[in-house]
Amino acid sequence: MMTNLKSLQKKWPIWDDYGDYMEGGHVSVLVKEVLNFLKCESSKVYVDCTIGDGGHSYAILKKSTPNGLVIGIDQDMEAIEYAKKRLSCLKERIVFIHDNFCNIKKILKRINILKVDGILFDLGVSSRQLDSTERGFSFSHDAPLDMRMDRSKGISAADLVNELPFEDLYIIFKRYGEEKWSYRIAKAIVREREVHPIRSTSQLADIVTSTIPISYRSRRIHPATKTFQALRIAVNKELTALEEALRDAIDLLNQGSRICVISFHSLEDRIVKDMFRVMERGCSCPSEIPICMCRGERKVRVLTKGPVIPSKEEISINPRSRSAKLRVAERL
Ligand SMILES: C[S@@+](CC[C@H](N)C(=O)[O-])C[C@H]1O[C@@H](n2cnc3c(N)ncnc32)[C@H](O)[C@@H]1O
Structure with a gap:
């Protein structure tokens, strides 16, 4: 650097x-x-x-x-x-x-x-912001799933993934992430949060990664890239x-x-x-x-x-x- x-x-x-x-x-x-x-x-x-x-x-x-x-x-x-x-x-x-x-x-x-x-x-x-180990913008560090640029107000990414209905999550991933596997990812999140709340970036990254079929995973881009982008756009409107x-x-x-x-x-x-x-x-x-x-x-x-x-x-x-x-x- x-x-x-x-x-x-x-x-x-x-x-x-x-x-x-x-x-x-x-x-x-x-x-x-x-x-x-x-x-x-x-x-x-x-x-x-x-x-x-x-x-x-x-x-x-x-x-x-x-x-x-x-x-x-x-x-x-x-x-x-x-x-x-x-x-x-x-x-x-x-x-x-x-x-x-x-x-x-x-x-x-x-x-x-x-x-x-x-x-x-x-x-x-x-x-x-991306490299911060506390802000939760990236799957590269394990951090609380926050993603708010303005930490003095608003709702976090964790609030969204734990509380939004399946349909809303699906639309967020589809519209803001243009994610091909939006349906599967939203389903997997809803299934997982019934067992335990999703609170960290690595928890979410693991859910997304395990949802996307291996043959469709890109070698260059992390499988959770689009999901994280979509959530960040939604959190910060x-x-x-x-x-x-x-x-x-x-x-x-x-x-x-x-x-x-x-x-x-x-x-x-x-x-x-x-x-x-x-x-x-x-x-x-x-x-x-x-x-x-x-x-x-x-x-x-x-x-x-x-x-x-x-x-x-x-x-x-x-x-x-x-x-x-x-x-x-x-x-x-
Ligand atoms: C790519 S960085 C800017 C880097 C800057 N041009 C430099 O040279 O250092 C984008 C910045 O915009 C801020 N930002 C993004 N959306 C914003 C908004 N709606 N209102 C105010 N600030 C915003 C982010 O918090 C972040 O600090």
Whole structure:
């Protein structure tokens, strides 16, 4: 990891000042690409909706020296605390907000900001969250089955697997995991929880693994990958949060400013692609429908006809970047 980081620092001078970069931390993806699209300048205001370990925010602050401002949002208090420490040398130019990005409109209103000059979403979980031995996001460590990004509220993955009816579990695995064996997995969970509650990641991973026929198990991907992804999306209501946030975020951009969204699976990417497309074409619903506020207005120009993906070089340095897709739109 440290060797990889050294080569990363050599290639991207923007990382030089990291100094304190810790083993097991999050390596930000598509940093150069995001900076190019955001056109960072001094005295402009940017929103990092997913501050995580603060890597992108750091890069934006550096690029917008000396007076660029970043509003850094994360629903994970631990991420906020970590980013605060890490970016302490730039603290005059960054405002940290512990909240869900679906509240972006309210958040900016609270701090008296009406419009901003760029918005970034880097979706999903950070490596810090994934690698944590307590958070339960991954089957790689035995941990309580939690998966909440915001541990101050909401219901855990354990609550879902122990309490939801079979049909709901089946739909979650099918819809959010696109898991071929959803029916079997949901059945196995319901059977198992009648004997003892499912409380840990390894318990769940074992149930899923034993349910999928050996001949269908991939050698490259753990059999429980899709089930874990599905539960995480359900626990954190990730897709609805994204839809709401995108709609509001576009309205908060100054004319000519850009929104960058990095997604890591096809469900997120589809939402981003579709939302940008609708906003580019202008909604086609009749303007007399009172619920539709857009009146056919075209709001953005999409700058990425296909998604921007990491280079082979970036993937070799940071294999977790391999599924990243960046889409960008500019406010008209
Ligand atoms: C991939 S990480 C971001 C990494 C960051 N860009 C960096 O360079 O260090 C995603 C972060 O977004 C946060 N997050 C995900 N969904 C969120 C939401 N709906 N509201 C606020 N934060 C969210 C997660 O808690 C996590 O810290």
